[in-house]
Amino acid sequence: QVQLVESGGGLVQAGGSLRLSCAASGRTASMYGTAWFRQVPGKERDFVAGITWNLGWTYYADSVKGRFTVTRDTANKTVALQMNSLKPEDTAVYYCAVRVDRGHLSRPDYDAWGQGTQVIVSS
Numbered sequence: 001q002v003q004l005v006e007s008g009g010g011l012v013q014a015g016g017s018l019r020l021s022c023a024a025s026g027r028t029a030s031m032y033g034t035a036w037f038r039q040v041p042g043k044e045r046d047f048v049a050g051i052t053w054n055l056g057w058t059y060y061a062d063s064v065k066g067r068f069t070v071t072r073d074t075a076n077k078t079v080a081l082q083m084n085s086l087k088p089e090d091t092a093v094y095y096c097a098v099r100v101d102r103g104h105l106s107r108p109d110y111d112a113w114g115q116g117t118q119v120i121v122s123s
Contacts, residue, residue: 002026002098002112009094009117012086016121020081022096022114033099034072034079037108038092038119045095049081050105059105064090086121093118 008020024031035050049060049070058070069082079096094117097110 002028002031004096004098004112004114006096006114006117009119011120014086014088014121014123016086017084018119020094020117022079024077024098028077030100031098032102033105035097035105036070036081036094037097038094040092045108047106088121088123091119091121
């Protein structure tokens with residue numbers, strides 16, 4: 001089992017930046033990849049960005065390419081999402097997730113999820 005805890009959410013003006021962090025604990029040696037998803041109440045949970053744990057390969061949703069950057073710190077077992085040029089449509093609860101088995105990072109069938117952290121972008 002892997003446990004995940006997100007932090008760094010908050011209120012920011014459009015055009016601003018936020019950095020989200022996710023700390024992993026437990027059986028972290030089994031992790032294949034980690035990712036960030038986001039969800040608005042009443043809507044489906046959508047993929048944002050992902051990174052493989054071993055080689056650091058990244059994958060981004062088209063809506064955030066060029067604005068968001070996902071990184072991981074293998075020593076501290078953390079994954080971060082640097083969000084720049086934020087837009088009101090980025091407002092959502094952001095979740096980090098871990099995938100144990102090899103697979104496409106954008107698919108929502110992850111093995112563990114964090115509790116979520118709220119991001120609100122105002123104009």
